[in-house]
Amino acid sequence: MQFMYKYRAVIVLLLCTTFISGCWDRKEINDVAFVIGIAVDKEGENYRSSLQIALPGQSGSSGSEGGGGGTSGDKSWFMLSNTAKTLRGTSLEGQKALSRRIYYAHRRTMLIGEDLARDGVASMLDLFTRYPLNRFSALPVVTKGEAYAVMDTDAPIEKFPSEMVRELCFLNMRNPRSLKTFIDAILSDGVDPFLPVASKVDNVPKDWKDVKTNIKLDGLAVFKKDKLVGMIDKAPADALILAMGEANAPEVMVKSPRGEGDIFIKLNENNSSLHPSIKNDKVTVTIQLYAKGVVVDNESNYGDLRETEILKLNDAIHKKIKEDIVEGVRLIQGKYRADILGIGRSIHQHLPKEWDKMKDRWDDIYPDVEVNVIPHVIIENVGVVNKPIGVVEEDIIHD
Amino acid sequence: MADKTSGKDKSRQPEREEKNHIPLGLPSPPFIRQPISTIHETQIQAVKEIFSDCSDVVFRNVMITPEVKGLLVYIEGIVNSADIQEHMLRPIIRGLVQQRTDKPDVPLDDTTVELTQVKRVETWAAATEGVLASSALLVVDGSSEAWMFNVKGGVRRGVEEPQTESVIRGPREGFTETLRVNTALLRFKLKTPSLKMVSMTLGTETKTDIVLTYMEDIADPKLIRDVKKRLEKIKIDGILESGYIEELIEDHPYSPFPQMHYSERPDTVAGNLLEGRFAIMIDGTPFALIAPVTMWQMLQASEDYYERFFISNLVRWIRFLFVAIALFLPALYISITTFHQDMLPTTLILSIAGAREAIPFPALVEALIMELSFEALREAGVRLPKTVGQAVSILGALVIGQAAVQAGIVSAPMVIIVSMTGIASFTIPRFNFAITVRLLRFPIMLLAGMLGLYGIVIGLVLISVHLTQMTSFGVPYLSGLSPYSKTDTKDILIRVPWWKMINRPSTVQDNQKRMNEKINGSPEAEEGW
Numbered sequence: 058m059q060f061m062y063k064y065r066a067v068i069v070l071l072l073c074t075t076f077i078s079g080c081w082d083r084k085e086i087n088d089v090a091f092v093i094g095i096a097v098d099k100e101g102e103n104y105r106s107s108l109q110i111a112l113p114g115q116s117g118s119s120g121s122e123g124g125g126g127g128t129s130g131d132k133s134w135f136m137l138s139n140t141a142k143t144l145r146g147t148s149l150e151g152q153k154a155l156s157r158r159i160y161y162a163h164r165r166t167m168l169i170g171e172d173l174a175r176d177g178v179a180s181m182l183d184l185f186t187r188y189p190l191n192r193f194s195a196l197p198v199v200t201k202g203e204a205y206a207v208m209d210t211d212a213p214i215e216k217f218p219s220e221m222v223r224e225l226c227f228l229n230m231r232n233p234r235s236l237k238t239f240i241d242a243i244l245s246d247g248v249d250p251f252l253p254v255a256s257k258v259d260n261v262p263k264d265w266k267d268v269k270t271n272i273k274l275d276g277l278a279v280f281k282k283d284k285l286v287g288m289i290d291k292a293p294a295d296a297l298i299l300a301m302g303e304a305n306a307p308e309v310m311v312k313s314p315r316g317e318g319d320i321f322i323k324l325n326e327n328n329s330s331l332h333p334s335i336k337n338d339k340v341t342v343t344i345q346l347y348a349k350g351v352v353v354d355n356e357s358n359y360g361d362l363r364e365t366e367i368l369k370l371n372d373a374i375h376k377k378i379k380e381d382i383v384e385g386v387r388l389i390q391g392k393y394r395a396d397i398l399g400i401g402r403s404i405h406q407h408l409p410k411e412w413d414k415m416k417d418r419w420d421d422i423y424p425d426v427e428v429n430v431i432p433h434v435i436i437e438n439v440g441v442v443n444k445p446i447g448v449v450e451e452d453i454i455h456d
Numbered sequence: 457m458a459d460k461t462s463g464k465d466k467s468r469q470p471e472r473e474e475k476n477h478i479p480l481g482l483p484s485p486p487f488i489r490q491p492i493s494t495i496h497e498t499q500i501q502a503v504k505e506i507f508s509d510c511s512d513v514v515f516r517n518v519m520i521t522p523e524v525k526g527l528l529v530y531i532e533g534i535v536n537s538a539d540i541q542e543h544m545l546r547p548i549i550r551g552l553v554q555q556r557t558d559k560p561d562v563p564l565d566d567t568t569v570e571l572t573q574v575k576r577v578e579t580w581a582a583a584t585e586g587v588l589a590s591s592a593l594l595v596v597d598g599s600s601e602a603w604m605f606n607v608k609g610g611v612r613r614g615v616e617e618p619q620t621e622s623v624i625r626g627p628r629e630g631f632t633e634t635l636r637v638n639t640a641l642l643r644f645k646l647k648t649p650s651l652k653m654v655s656m657t658l659g660t661e662t663k664t665d666i667v668l669t670y671m672e673d674i675a676d677p678k679l680i681r682d683v684k685k686r687l688e689k690i691k692i693d694g695i696l697e698s699g700y701i702e703e704l705i706e707d708h709p710y711s712p713f714p715q716m717h718y719s720e721r722p723d724t725v726a727g728n729l730l731e732g733r734f735a736i737m738i739d740g741t742p743f744a745l746i747a748p749v750t751m752w753q754m755l756q757a758s759e760d761y762y763e764r765f766f767i768s769n770l771v772r773w774i775r776f777l778f779v780a781i782a783l784f785l786p787a788l789y790i791s792i793t794t795f796h797q798d799m800l801p802t803t804l805i806l807s808i809a810g811a812r813e814a815i816p817f818p819a820l821v822e823a824l825i826m827e828l829s830f831e832a833l834r835e836a837g838v839r840l841p842k843t844v845g846q847a848v849s850i851l852g853a854l855v856i857g858q859a860a861v862q863a864g865i866v867s868a869p870m871v872i873i874v875s876m877t878g879i880a881s882f883t884i885p886r887f888n889f890a891i892t893v894r895l896l897r898f899p900i901m902l903l904a905g906m907l908g909l910y911g912i913v914i915g916l917v918l919i920s921v922h923l924t925q926m927t928s929f930g931v932p933y934l935s936g937l938s939p940y941s942k943t944d945t946k947d948i949l950i951r952v953p954w955w956k957m958i959n960r961p962s963t964v965q966d967n968q969k970r971m972n973e974k975i976n977g978s979p980e981a982e983e984g985w
Contacts, residue, residue, distance in 0.1 A: 064921070067921070068918075071914055071917075071918070082795060082908075083794050083795055083906075083908065084794065084795075084797075085793075085794055085818050085819065086793045086794065086797060086805075086808065086809045086812050086819070087809070087812055087813060087815070089797060089809070091797075091802070091805065091806060091809065093802065111806050111809070113806050113807075113809035113810035113811075113812075113813050114810060114813040114814075115810075160797065162797060162798030163797075163798065163802045163805065165802065190798070192798075216803075216806075220802075
């Protein structure tokens, strides 16, 4: 062919690249074991890694109907758990008992056992970041107790428990902590890392029929460098997330300014910023929180939410948010001494010269930093009705 | 050429005869090389010998005057018998009665018969050619000139809607197998003397009339000279369809890409002529060849220019997208599932993996099986009679669509991919381009199966290199984008509204303006609106 003759040099060159590039990494999809999630624990001196491996044949897709059907239970995944001295060693051990190549590119969550986290995670994180197959965007989560126990739940609403963890992370925060942000926080000055905490719960009371185990995300695990120093409960954790401006439309419960009962206000848009100032070696940080609120529930007998009443309510929610955040900050500042809000980083950014002077002593300074919270919440909308709908007019308390 | 010869071309005649009509097959009978004799017996003998064993040739003795005998020769079936009877024989006989007393030595002249296109020929070669081209031949005793009467007839198809290029909006008329009907259809659209139609006869045995048509003041004269030269170089025994000519005159015979496009639609041909291209119409086929073309034209349908430009643009982009799909989708599927499993979302890759769990073949083999059976089904559907064709599609849908999946031979996602590809290849308006895309899909699939995305890129690079160096009658195949011409982009990736298409494509050298500027929009609204 004329074309071939004309371009034989080009063709030969191109063919050369196919042989010298070493690109031959073909693997059929049936020869690959997709790891969906991993749970890492400490067992004595060893690591225990539990891989959650998807069983595509069990996943109930219509194409596999003719393929002989599943006989090994109804779970669409199975767990491969191994111990070894290093984390990499555990997956090598696991490969020995697996006919398909372990494939990590689809691992999107990573559960870290509480004990391991307390011992420090730095050394094992290398495995998750060095090889391109391991994704930087995987979401690390600390578990209460053993990580594999949390991963081995039923979590019936999703196909895989690790998928459930992932979805929960996205519900929990606007930008969930990925491996990238986590490691970034470990390595940065003036900020300490934190991760969400997952734990295993039952969906119905234990002695009720058809108990299924489920996963719950509550609280934050606070790290000092790469070591877990403590866990914060749900309520202060939510306040801290709000203070970071990362909350996903949180709802705040406020006691009604007068009368009996509580009012829920949903903060649809929220944002925050840190403003440090230094006077006479005394570090003060102001957290400015901006949010727009909607009244979603009024279970009190308070008012028909006229302008004066809304302003009262505004004051109430300011007070409540301030209290919550101050409480959360007191916890991380006093109890754990971990700067997960990134107060040090804000000084670094706003007052770099001052930061240079104090960065070596930051650990000592941090617990004494004075934190002010100034919330700016505007209640924009009171909902479809403005009076409590089930309360007769005479019983409503007005301002 | 020969039947056009008369009067002043006489000196060139024998030479051209020798040059152009060297028989490729059996030697012709000796009489054919001789001039027509004046002796009637010899004339009869010559005609009978030339047309020996031709049972469809009719010989009929005619008395022109009582003294002058004549022989009428024509081929039954390709002439209009009524014409011969009404307009030729009857006047002659009537003339015979009148001429009994008149000048008996002048048997006939142009005014005697009522037919148009009457001419005299002097050689048997020209006479034979005329008879074969549906004329009636009258040889007259004592005259070395024979008369040819054009009584073309016979059963031909009427003007119908073209089958291959149907439109929702647009003219419904299509070319037929009759050349003169086709030229007339074109002349209806372009009522200007600058529409030229150059006749040629190609094929030593078929003597196929072809017409090269172009707009004299628009088309590049160099281009027309070039194509005339290429056409004259053709020496072949027969031209039965436009495809013969296409292969004989195109620039890159080894390229899979078509370098001329064909159309059954007079409006398409007219539109192309107005953009400075030429068309070749061939007797016996409804397809006219149009060149030079660019690849972009292959993705344009005539309806693009009749619908509102927003719609045309959207449809055109969809077509571009689907050309890419038709070319690359199976290859992408193969490479992603066998090389780059990390590129798909987890849930998607798991459902693909689930569907492929029981499949014994690698993805490449699976894709080849499916693509080949799809191509086979399509081919069978085209070749089979319409009544059986339906059975094929039902069988195909059952076999490919369901049974193969249930039997665990191919996976359901692959069926989706193949159907998608099949539909995508049907969106390409030019059938010859669609075939090319379908053909190129297979090497790209193989490359993808061997090298993954890297292989697809290699395939893409090779195709691009090939396309950029290709020309169609001297015009670069990608012209408009490569070489880039700002004015030509108005009709490539987008179709600008007609009131913006002020100039013809830049391949047109002179007479570039096709309309006045500033004609868009409504006139100032009048009082009272």
